[in-house]
Amino acid sequence: MINPDLRYNMPVESPNRCCVVVPGLLVPVRPRVQVLEDMAVVIEGEKITEVIPRSEARRRHADADFVDLPGHVLLPGFINMHTHSAMTLLRGYADDLDLQTWLNRYIWPVEKKFIGPEFINDGTDLAIAEMLRGGTTCFNDFYFFPEITAKTAIRAGMRASIGLPILDFPTVWAGNADEYLEKGLEVSACWEDEPLISIALAPHSPYSVDDRTLTRVADYSRSLDIPVHMHVLESSWEVGESQRSHGKPTLGRLADLGLLNRRLLAVHMTQLDDVDLVTLSDAGVNVIHCPESNLKLGNGFCPVSRLLDHNINVSLGTDGAASNNDLDLLAECRIATLLAKGVASDPRVLNAFQALEMLTINAAKALGRASELGSIEAGKLADMCALRLDALCTTPMYDVVSQLIYSAASRQVSHVWVSGRLLLEDGEFLHMDIAHITDRARRWASRISSGTRPTGVQVL
Template sequence: MDASPVALLPDWVVPVVPEGRVMTRTAVVVEDGRIAALVPVDDLESSHAGIDRVELAGRALIPGLVNMHTHSAMALLRGLADDLPLMRWLEDHIWPVEGRLMGPDYVRAGTELAIAEMVRGGTTTFNDNYFFPDVTAEVAIRTGMRAVVGMPMIRFPTAWAQTTDEYFRRGLEVHERFVGEALIGLSFVPHAPYSVDDAAFERIRTLAEELDLTIHLHLLEAADEIESSRREYGLHPLDRLDKLGLLGPRLLAVHMTQLTPSDVERVARAGVHILHCPDSNLKLASGICPVARLDRAGANVCLGTDSAASNNDLDLLAEMRLASLLAKGTSGDPEAVPAARALSMATIHGAKALGMDDRIGSIEPGKQADLAAIRLDAIETQPVHNVISQLVFAAPRSQVTDVWVAGRRLLDDRQLTTLDEDGLLARTARWRQRIAETPAD
């Protein structure tokens, strides 16, 4: 954390709350890792005499982006298996490779790669769903990144755990170890309704209520999920989750591409948070989440990238753009999900879903100084008629110049400050070779 107070002076401040607001000639004062004040530039000398200034000419300052769904370590599998349907992609390619190589070293290297990519794209918080969450948390703490790590549950053995009891035991050990860490949040991450049984779901519900944790779940990602649930349990997945007491505001439901209009109203009434991953859903041809309808119904829609293995990037700026365009195109309404709402989905909506909207997701005094500066004076984003539209519809992630988490500068003029880029690339190259040389089963 930067020790002394500092004033950030961008051309524009986009606080997100209230939605659509853009402030000019405004300094953001950061002290002890928090946003201390928003001060008119003309008053800065009188209110904060002698304060260090960071000039951010030509840039917009936004809250750090919140990536609400990813599997960070899978960055090592980027491009390994493309142009396949979901279950073939998982069962024939991804799960076999993970089964052969999964372990702490793999997760450490993949998470470092993912964090580097996310920071360079303006992301300051990621909601992770993967094995060895203790390793993910360690890397996040060491690199200064904010993360919510999940305690995994799936009904077959993995390198992380062999039995249901071991999944719970190891998960609760992770909770006990990291529950007090400032940069780390925790959740339960049962994989999906088709891979977790009722008894495990019931235990998760009880523990989530006792520990006040969210439940981060792949749900209604593909069409055959509904019929398989009816065959195995005699219930639609939403009915099954409702029966198990899981259909409520603790539930962070990822994908949700198979919703009917009545389903939309149902999940909105229940307070379920929707984690929309448009790029991954399109690439796997899983379907399209009805975001415009969900937004109109009052559901809290957030954005995630999914893994780099299915996306193939961790670019939340691109997800904002795609989410807005998909909502317009599928609804036939050009006013659906305007730029300001897309930015909210990538910031304050994610913070709300995580129960962290009192700490992150907007530029307001008292909140953590999780911030990203994005250059708008480049050819690709000129002229600037509307700052927020330019951020959502035009700005590439390569124009993110500076990023702070809790006041600590993780990206300084495009240079990573807590990760060695050359060492990271060398480790990634070694893992690529190892993956290529690992024999198939």
């Protein structure tokens, strides 16, 4: 199924070699609000085993491989909580259009004509490269052919939460809701022993999946204890649609179907009233905020500061590159922080450290993996990134966390580790063939441009 020239180029490495990373500054995220100097992070195999003073590390681990990073800050890897990875191949294909034109004349016709395993593989490869380059070490994906997304992530050494897509209508991937669900659960069974891959159920949205199927989703989510990744209340249209089709509001319906709980990853959430905030808080629902996508599609504003006031767990997603148009999570975080202040008319809300938590530990919590991911602490998986701090835009420096959130560019990311394995070193990919990946992306664009650019009205 996979094109034979797709290269599995991850070398076999000694799995338990001890490595000590010695950054200029360490922002572990947990313990909270700390910037540490003169510290070292010890990695053995896939885990962080110690966070100790440098001098102690040099004494106790003299034989280890040392990675000295003066002038850098070391952070937990960022977690992108909402992607349609393979859509990088449609980046910039159609912009500045109303939603219906965008979907009917551009996105759906292209998806119908081109999506298949090879498209998914090539688009996901490009997405993973872009994400790694910007410090992202894990992505929570939602697209067709999830088994290809998983395979591509494993090959790249990237961590992923793979959504099993579920819709009421047929697509290239499945014919009806039952088939989506069964096919998804079937392919996901292969990843049980894959440490880089976890799964989520991904019913598209409350308006595109019926009660019967959502009840099955809720049952599976409970019995398997896995997240439900769903677009919820993305636009104002959904508010009326739920009343029209189901005689109740969206959140009331999801509650009745058993979906409003700590396993729900509710993406977008731009249409919330005061009562909704209490409901979400009580239920422990996780909100995934995608500010660039919400703005670009004119869908409204997620009330982030009010969510935080209600102790609702908020993390960040870029959404797909067809509606963003990049996978730069640090830039997304900056917009999220600025927008939260703007929407609240208060410069004090969502401070720089809270923003950094949204990029890291909050996302780990949402995935139900706060004990393994989201901070640099002994016992956690070694998913980390380092950024150079010597760029013009981060000079001078008074507060490293402010500088990261309000000034740093993702291009300053120099090193990235996933599960203890160094994937990016001094900005260079160690295990991905970038020329090959970008070349394939360009070939897709050229096929897509010549094959589908609408010349007249093409309603699917």
